Amino acid sequence: MEAITIKDIARALNLSTSTVSRALRGSYEINPDTKKLVLEYAEKVNYHPNPIALSLKENKSRAIGVIVPEIANHFFSQAINGIEAEAYKRGYHVVIFQSHESYERECSNIQHLVGRKVDGVLISLSGQTTHTGHLLEIQKRGVPLVVFDRITNDIETNKVIADNFQGAFQATEHLILNGRKRIAHITSPSLLYTTQERLEGYKAALAKYGIIFDENLVRYCGFAPEEARQVIFELLDTQKPDAIFTASDRLALDSFAAVKAQGIRIPDDVAFIGFTNLGVAHLLDPPLSTVVQPAFAIGKTAAEILLDTIEKKQNASEIRTIKIATELNFRQSSK
Structure with a gap:
């Protein structure tokens, strides 16, 4: 038949x-x-x-490109799982590139994806990206684009993010309600959208409870592994915080290890909470309290929007920013 x-x-x-x-x-x-x-x-x-016939008839590759700063980051690996799940369900392949936090490499990745004639691009911006010309260029070529997690407001396109503000607000409020008043915030480079949103959530929680914001308790870290340790040692020595709220997986682990190395008791001397997707958070000693980003859902939702645009299920002129709620896991480190 x-x-x-x-x-x-x-x-x-x-x-x-x-x-x-x-x-x-x-x-x-x-x-x-x-x-x-x-x-x-x-x-x-x-x-x-017939996917082959569709590809030939529609003059499409049935492939989408994904650019992330680092696959080894637990958040991005989970987000990629979400992207691939949706793409596979709808008959698309996924081509993955890493920028390794380099703007130059990110631009090169974009050129390679356009050269491979992918049907659309999903991207989470590198730590060095301050210009969006390379993204505007692919939009001019008619390539659908969705930015997720690390986004920018300098370009009009669909965006999918965690509710960074609310997650940071709730983490800081939790520490305040447990009696902490000198809450340090260790975070990523200030140009990142996620950094700005989480800082605002932290500041809003302090303001709600009448605690004056002290910029000396905020530290920005680059991506070198040793930098967080040096920052935390200096912070503990000069500012004497009674709690620490970190803004990423890497900073959570590096800062947690640095505090323990100083012989400081968690949570007796310093309470600790991270904004992280670490799968081993509950195995640390003491188990680490976390604000968990819905990484899989962010990736899946970003892929849905991109594929809907490619397949014209969504009007390309309808630009949305979707925020997905975070999940709070309070454990022994923040009590």
Whole structure:
């Protein structure tokens, strides 16, 4: 028995093949009643699209590009899992590049992806990225783009992020309600959107409880492994915080280890909480309190939006910023 084709469905329903094709993709351009009719008939006759034929017919690669700062970062590995899950479900391959926090490398990654003729790009910006010309260029070429986690407001495109402000607010409030008043904040480079949002959440919680913001308790760290240790040693020596709130996986582990190396008791002397997706947080001694980003959901949602744009299920002119709630895991380190 020969496989059912789009032409067969079009002939049976007295519709054009282009209408059937768009209806099967869920295009917003197709009348809902027509879309329902086509989908129900396709299911009835057990229609399955031929991905190779689709690729040739639509002049598409059926591949999307993903650029992240570092795959080894637990957040990004989980986000990629979410991206791949959605892409696989919808018949797309995923091409992954790492920027390694380099703007120059990020630009090179973009050029490679465009050269490979991917159908769209998902990107989380590097720690050095302050200009968006390379992103504007692919938009001019008509390549759909979604920015996730590390976003920028300098470009109009769809964005998917965690609710960084609320997560930081709740973490800081938790420390305050447990009696802490000199709460240090160890965070990433100040130009990052996530850094700015988490700092604002931290400051808002202090203000709510009448604690004056002290900029001497905030420290910005680059990406060198030893830098966080040096920062925390200096902070502990000069500022005497009674709590520490860190803003990333790497900073959480480096700062936690540095505090322990100083012989400081957690949480007796210094309470500790991280904004992290560490899978081993509960295995640390004491178990680490965390604000967990919904990494898988962020990746999956970003992929959904990108693929909907590629397949014209979403109007390309509809620009959205989606915030996904964080999850709070309070353990012994912050009590």
